[in-house]
Amino acid sequence: MDRMINWISDRFAHRPWWMNFLMVFCAFMAFIYMPWDFLVKPAAVDEEVWFGLLLRGGWAKATEPLHWAIYAAGAYGFWNMRSWMWPWAALYAAQVAFGMLIWPMFHFGGFGGFTLGLVSFVPFAAVAWALWKADAVFQSPRPGMRERYGDWALITGASAGIGAEFARVLAREGVNCVLSARRKDRLEELASELEDSYGGETRVVEADLASPGGADALARAVEDIEVSILINNAGAGYAGRFEKQDLERLAEMVQLNCTAPLVLTGRMLPSMISRHCGAVIIVGSVAGRQPLPFHAAYAATKSFDLLLGEALWAELRDQGVDVLVLQPGPVATEFEAVAGEARPDPSADQAVGPVVESALDALGRQPSVASSWMNWARANVNRLLPRSLLVFVTGELMEKQTPEEMR
Ligand SMILES: NC(=O)c1ccc[n+]([C@@H]2O[C@H](COP(=O)([O-])OP(=O)(O)OC[C@H]3O[C@@H](n4cnc5c(N)ncnc54)[C@H](OP(=O)(O)O)[C@@H]3O)[C@@H](O)[C@H]2O)c1
Structure with a gap:
């Protein structure tokens, strides 16, 4: 209970009180009022005001999903203090203030309408003004990875794809990198590239993490490093x-x-906990969000990663260690070839850059992240389907990506 209360109070400590109020208001509108307004309220009595224009009935109903989306984006944007909230939140509040000013003037008319318009305008205009002036609160950058966590990172699977990109981004931020995988030549090439480009230190450790002692051997090879x-x-x-x-x-x-992630996390944690500072990222997959026929065991392993990492996030946040599970969808790497997949259209795969960016952005803010909006939708839409139906739908999709001889 204490852990949850600490987390909630941390989340509310990052913004001024009036912004917390707006966040709660947006959440109320997104989760309670707008669903009721759209789904329950009869169209005959529906009314929506946009830019001071009063819409009624079907027209009001038709524009409600947009209102709903705006409040949902507002709740999300305040919760995560997204930089795009400025100037959009201020402009939206200004639009409401403008509507509040002119709607009573036209609706009631005369001095009464004017006075009511003015009185309704002032608080919304004040909110718009405060949001406009709060650009620095939304834009304030977080310290770099080295300042937040420390000097050294250990990256497994650094010889290709997402792992190599993690190494490049961390080295650019001044973090020294231990690069590990089986293909030593590739690791050495990357190590020279990082040292030449960013000047930090690197260490290459060849390890086969699919072998029973592999993770322990890697942990021993970095014992002298924090x-x-x-x-x-x-x-x-x-x-x-x-x-x-x-x-x-x-x-x-x-x-x-x-x-391997379980053992390595277990080996690295004690020193992170003793310093009350550290970060652990586990690369899961949206594949771990539902059963996947024709990729059954892989999906199960990624589900394990998700549940392990999310639970550790809650256990460790009071001990100064941030844990995150990154869940990419299809990414342009060697993964598909290694897995023996035959995806019909790999050209739509996400590039490694945004995948790593999404992880570093979410680290310390949430227990897991999907690497794009599309992947978030992929990972969550399945919750709406009954499990039996879901497994047939995913089976259909996966079978098409499986070579004939393996179906
Ligand atoms: N690409 C995708 O579509 C996608 C989607 C969702 C999740 N993911 C996840 O993202 C992570 C990175 O994959 P990627 O897309 O970057 O694939 P990748 O390009 O194939 O890279 C995989 C990395 O893992 C290393 N590796 C593989 N087997 C290993 C072993 N036995 N011991 C030590 N290292 C080993 C490889 O190095 P060596 O071969 O040199 O050992 C390579 O560096 C994986 O956990 C994957 O499940 C990928």
Whole structure:
């Protein structure tokens, strides 16, 4: 209970009281009032005011989803103090103030209408003005990763894709990087690139995390370093019908995707906790948000990563350690080739840059993040379907991405 109260009070401590009030108001509108207004209230008595124009009946109903979306965006934007809130929140409040000024003038007319308009205008105009002046609150940048957590990061799966991008971004922020994977030549190439470009220190550790002692050996290889940022990124998929898959390869995948992050996190945590400072990112996947026939074991491993990381987020936040599960959707890396997938249109895959950016932005703010709006929708829309139906829908989709001989 204390942990939850600490978290809630932390979330409210980051903005002025009047902005907290606006956030709660937006949340009330998004979760309670607008759903009732749109779904329950009869169209015959519906009224909406936009820019001082009163819409009634069907026209009012038709514009309610937009109002709903605006309040939902407001609640989300205040909660996460998104930089795009400025100037949009101020402009929206100004639009409401303008509407409040002129609507009573036309509706009631005369001196009474004018006075009512003026009285309603003042508080909304004050809110618009306060939001306009609050640009610095929305724009204030967070300190870099090195200042927030410390000098060294350990990145697994740094020889390609998302892991290599994590290494580049962290090195650019002045963090020294331990780069680990099996392909040593690639790691050495990346290490030279980082040292030449950003001047920090690097260390290369060759490790096979799919082998039983792999994670422990890697942890021993960095014992002399204070690792304050752990990126559990190494992972692989394996596409195919379960009975056609090689059991040994499946077991190695579980070792790589589940046991390795578990062991490495366990090994790195004590020193992070003793310094009351550290960050752990586990790279999960939107695949872990639902059962996936033809990728059954992979989805299960990523579900393990999600539940492990989110629970650790709650356990560790009072001990100064931020935990985040990053959930990408399809990303343009070597993953598809390694997994033996045959996706019909890989050209739509997300680039590694925004994937890593979304993780570093969300770290310390929330337990998990989907790497784009599309992935967030992918990960959440499935909650609306019954499990039995969901598993057939995902099965249909995954079968198309599986080579003929593995279906
Ligand atoms: N790309 C996607 O569409 C996608 C979507 C959702 C989630 N993810 C997740 O993102 C993470 C990174 O994948 P990616 O897309 O960057 O794929 P990638 O380009 O194939 O990179 C995978 C990395 O993991 C390393 N790795 C694989 N097997 C290993 C082993 N046995 N021991 C140590 N390292 C190993 C690879 O290095 P070596 O081969 O040199 O060992 C490589 O550096 C994975 O956890 C994956 O599940 C990817």
